[in-house]
Amino acid sequence: xxxxxxxxxxxxxxxxxxxxxxxxxxxxxxxxxxxxxxxxxxxxxxxxxxxxxxxxxxxxxxxxxxxxxxxxxxxxxxxxxxxxxxxxxxxxxxxxxxxxxxxxxxxxxxxxxxxxxxxxxxxxxxxxxxxxxxxxxxxxxxxxxxxxxxxxxxxxxxxxxxxxxxxxxxxxxxxxxxxxxxxxxxxxxxxxxxxxxxxxxxxxxxxxxxxxxxxxxxxxxxxxxxxxxxxxxxxxxxxxxxxxxxxxxxxxxxxxxxxxxxxxxxxxxxxxxxxxxxxxxxxxxxxxxxx
DNA sequence: GGTAGACCTGGACGC
DNA sequence: GCGTCCAGGTCTACC
Numbered sequence: 001x002x003x004x005x006x007x008x009x010x011x012x013x014x015x016x017x018x019x020x021x022x023x024x025x026x027x028x029x030x031x032x033x034x035x036x037x038x039x040x041x042x043x044x045x046x047x048x049x050x051x052x053x054x055x056x057x058x059x060x061x062x063x064x065x066x067x068x069x070x071x072x073x074x075x076x077x078x079x080x081x082x083x084x085x086x087x088x089x090x091x092x093x094x095x096x097x098x099x100x101x102x103x104x105x106x107x108x109x110x111x112x113x114x115x116x117x118x119x120x121x122x123x124x125x126x127x128x129x130x131x132x133x134x135x136x137x138x139x140x141x142x143x144x145x146x147x148x149x150x151x152x153x154x155x156x157x158x159x160x161x162x163x164x165x166x167x168x169x170x171x172x173x174x175x176x177x178x179x180x181x182x183x184x185x186x187x188x189x190x191x192x193x194x195x196x197x198x199x200x201x202x203x204x205x206x207x208x209x210x211x212x213x214x215x216x217x218x219x220x221x222x223x224x225x226x227x228x229x230x231x232x233x234x235x236x237x238x239x240x241x242x243x244x245x246x247x248x249x250x251x252x253x254x255x256x257x258x259x260x261x262x263x264x265x266x267x268x269x270x271x272x273x274x275x276x277x278x279x280x281x282x283x284x285x286x287x288x289x290x291x
Numbered sequence: 292g293g294t295a296g297a298c299c300t301g302g303a304c305g306c
Numbered sequence: 307g308c309g310t311c312c313a314g315g316t317c318t319a320c321c
Binding site: 132133134136137140141177181182183184185186 | 297298299300301302
């Protein structure tokens, strides 16, 4: 199966794939040329397939198993369009960024899109695994979940899809702590999986563009393990940039940029980007920091 | 609403 | 090799 998927211009495959660390987390894999991204997905039909995504000037070429039926092809295309944000339009942000020296690069590099997972369930789990830990541990915990509980790709059994809520819901907290090494995050992951598997929580409904951002944030904060930082991160992934994911790194960067290295808090980080309004998350994300 | 302390892992460091 | 310290957000209890 070969499908050409056009993007709303301007588009840069490199920019979206390397927008943040998600590309380093299984079941994503980027090849050394950085012109090809692969992802192992479990389709709603139950088939586990690989998406091989090639960069093109004006979009991407999606390659997958040749015998996908029409419905499976449509599902694969729909997911890849979402994952790469191919239909996102950043012209309003670019108009504002053009007058800011520290953001002028975003236009020529076509930055703005952030790589996301096909399901919000996967994005939420991965975000929880980024909290209160080092990035190396996030990579390890995600890899453990995928390798231990994800379904294998038939043509390459060493690679697995991200585990479904139903599969994770069958586990218990002790197993997630001991096998996947999730630590105190284990009950959060388990509770989310159980709520999603039972239908009590419909995370995909949160992708509704008509949902007001404050309401969306409230629903994200209601998930155990998701606090202010994680919620803001997820809002950015969902295309809402009104809140900043303030972590220790953000406070350090803003302190160096505008407060001569003095100790600052989340309020100062927020104030630094207030003028960017609904685009503040993007302005923060792509700001050219003084290192 | 604000604050303190616990949660857990793994890397860095000293012995 | 072992023990200790520390970084990293969120939750809960308490004021």
